[in-house]
Amino acid sequence: MALLLGCIADDFTGATDLAALLSRSGLPVSLRIGVPQRKRDDTDAAVIEVIALKCRTAPVQTAVEQARQALEWLKDAGATRFFWKYCSTFDSTPEGNIGSIAEMLMAEIGARQTIYCPAFPENGRNIFMGHLFVGEQLLSESSMKDHPLTPMRDSSLVRLLAPQVRGTVGLANRIAVSEGPAALKARLQKLTEDGVQHVIVDAVCDDDLRTIATATVDFLLLTGGSAIAGQLPRLYMEQGLAAPPKVRQTLPNVAGSQIVLSGSCSAMTRKQVADYAGRSISLRLDPLALAEQGAAAACRWLQKQPADAAKIIYATAEPDDVRRAQERLRRDKAGQVVEQALSELAQEAFRLGTRRFVVAGGETSGAITQALGVTHLTIGPEIAPGVPWTFAEVKGETIALALKSGNFGGETFFADAFTRLETA
Numbered sequence: 001m002a003l004l005l006g007c008i009a010d011d012f013t014g015a016t017d018l019a020a021l022l023s024r025s026g027l028p029v030s031l032r033i034g035v036p037q038r039k040r041d042d043t044d045a046a047v048i049e050v051i052a053l054k055c056r057t058a059p060v061q062t063a064v065e066q067a068r069q070a071l072e073w074l075k076d077a078g079a080t081r082f083f084w085k086y087c088s089t090f091d092s093t094p095e096g097n098i099g100s101i102a103e104m105l106m107a108e109i110g111a112r113q114t115i116y117c118p119a120f121p122e123n124g125r126n127i128f129m130g131h132l133f134v135g136e137q138l139l140s141e142s143s144m145k146d147h148p149l150t151p152m153r154d155s156s157l158v159r160l161l162a163p164q165v166r167g168t169v170g171l172a173n174r175i176a177v178s179e180g181p182a183a184l185k186a187r188l189q190k191l192t193e194d195g196v197q198h199v200i201v202d203a204v205c206d207d208d209l210r211t212i213a214t215a216t217v218d219f220l221l222l223t224g225g226s227a228i229a230g231q232l233p234r235l236y237m238e239q240g241l242a243a244p245p246k247v248r249q250t251l252p253n254v255a256g257s258q259i260v261l262s263g264s265c266s267a268m269t270r271k272q273v274a275d276y277a278g279r280s281i282s283l284r285l286d287p288l289a290l291a292e293q294g295a296a297a298a299c300r301w302l303q304k305q306p307a308d309a310a311k312i313i314y315a316t317a318e319p320d321d322v323r324r325a326q327e328r329l330r331r332d333k334a335g336q337v338v339e340q341a342l343s344e345l346a347q348e349a350f351r352l353g354t355r356r357f358v359v360a361g362g363e364t365s366g367a368i369t370q371a372l373g374v375t376h377l378t379i380g381p382e383i384a385p386g387v388p389w390t391f392a393e394v395k396g397e398t399i400a401l402a403l404k405s406g407n408f409g410g411e412t413f414f415a416d417a418f419t420r421l422e423t424a
C-alpha cells in the first residue's frame, strides 16, 4: 500500500501512544522498533508507518543521526509527508532533541515551516499562549519538574524550543486557532513571510486540534504529541486518500504468566505501583545495590515465585530517593543501572514462561523492548488513552506487551491492563 504518513517517535511509549491514536481511525498502522534492517515490503497493508527510536535523552548528534536514518527508511518506503512525535510534556534535554531533529527533518525534506503541538487534552496536556499545562498546573509546577532524566523547569514552549534550533520560533496562539482553519492558515503564512520557521500552536481541546490539523494537513512535516497526529487519518479519509480495511485484523490470544516491570518515577506511576503492589507479589529494586551487585539477586527472587502469581518488580521511587541515588551514581548512570536490571529481569521472565508484560516508563520500555529483541509491534486495544496492548514475536513466541507512558493511565492501570487483555 502507498504510505500516507511516515512517523518518527523519540521513545517507545511515545510510539505506541502515537500508533494507538492513529489506529483509532481503523487505518492500518505499522510500528517498527528502531530503523528496520530491511526495506518495506510492497505488499504491506499499513498506510502509516511509525518508527520508534530511543533518542529522547541521547546526545544531540546521536539523536539527529538516528532520526536521519529513520527518515531515509521512510522516504525509501514511499512516504512524502512526515510526523515527528515527542512527549506531550515536551520532555527534552536543554540542548535538544526536539528542535534539533525537527530542523534536520525540515532541511532534508525541504519544509519551510513546521508546527509544534504537544497538546493532548484527553490526558490533560493543554497549551495556552505558548505555555504548556499539565491538568491545571503549569508544566514547571507539575510533577514533571522532578523527572529523573528530563526535569521540566520552564513552561514556555517558545523559550524551551529557541535554544534547540537555529531558525526563528514564533507562536500561533489560541485566538488565531479559535478563528478556524482558514484564519490559522493565513496566520501561519504570515509567519512564514516574516521568516518564522518554527511555530508553537496553542490547543486546549480536541476542536482546536481538528482546526490545526485541517489547516496543516498538507505540511510536509508536522511535529507534536499523538493527539494532533490522531486527527490526520480522518482528513486523509475525507480527501479520499484511504479507507479502513473491510476486515479488521484478528489479534492473538496470548496465554502465559504475567508481570509488571516499572522504571518510571512519575507521579501517576508511583500511585499505580502502590496500588498493584497491594494486589500482587512485589520486589523493589535499589539502584545503589544494583550498581554494586547487578540484577542476579532479583533474578533469583523471580525464579522462586509461583509462575501463575501476579507480580511487579519496580525501581519506582519518590523524588528524594531518586535524587539521593543520582547524587551517589550520577543521573545517567542511575538510569542506566535500573534500565539494565529491568531488561535482564524481562529476559529472565520470558525464559520462565512469562508472555504478558506491562512496562512503565518510556526509557524503561525502550531498554526492555530492545532486550527482548522485539522489532515490530502489532497494535491492539487501548487500556487507557494513549496506552494500547501490543503484540510481538520473540523467539518464535507471541507476547503481549503494554508500554505505559509515565503519567498515563488511572490508579488501577496495571490491574486494568490484564483485565482488558482478557476481554479483548
Ligand SMILES: Nc1ncnc2c1ncn2[C@@H]1O[C@H](COP(=O)(O)OP(=O)(O)O)[C@@H](O)[C@H]1O
Pocket: 013, 147, 148, 149, 263, 264, 265, 266, 269, 287, 315, 316, 317, 321, 322, 323, 325, 326, 334, 335, 336, 337, 338, 339, 360, 361, 362, 363, 364, 365, 404, 405, 406, 407
Ligand atoms: N530509583 C531510581 N533512582 C534513579 N533513577 C531511576 C530510579 N528508578 C528509575 N530510574 C530511572 O528513571 C528513568 C525514568 O524514565 P522513564 O522510564 O522514561 O519513565 P517516564 O515514562 O516516567 O518518563 C529511567 O532511566 C529509569 O531507569
Ligand SMILES: O=C(O)[C@@H](O)C(=O)COP(=O)(O)O
Pocket: 011, 013, 014, 015, 017, 018, 086, 087, 088, 089, 120, 225, 226, 361, 362, 363, 386, 404, 405, 406, 407
Ligand atoms: O506524549 C506523551 O506524553 C507520551 O506519548 C510520551 O512520550 C511519554 O513518554 P514517557 O513519559 O517517557 O513514557
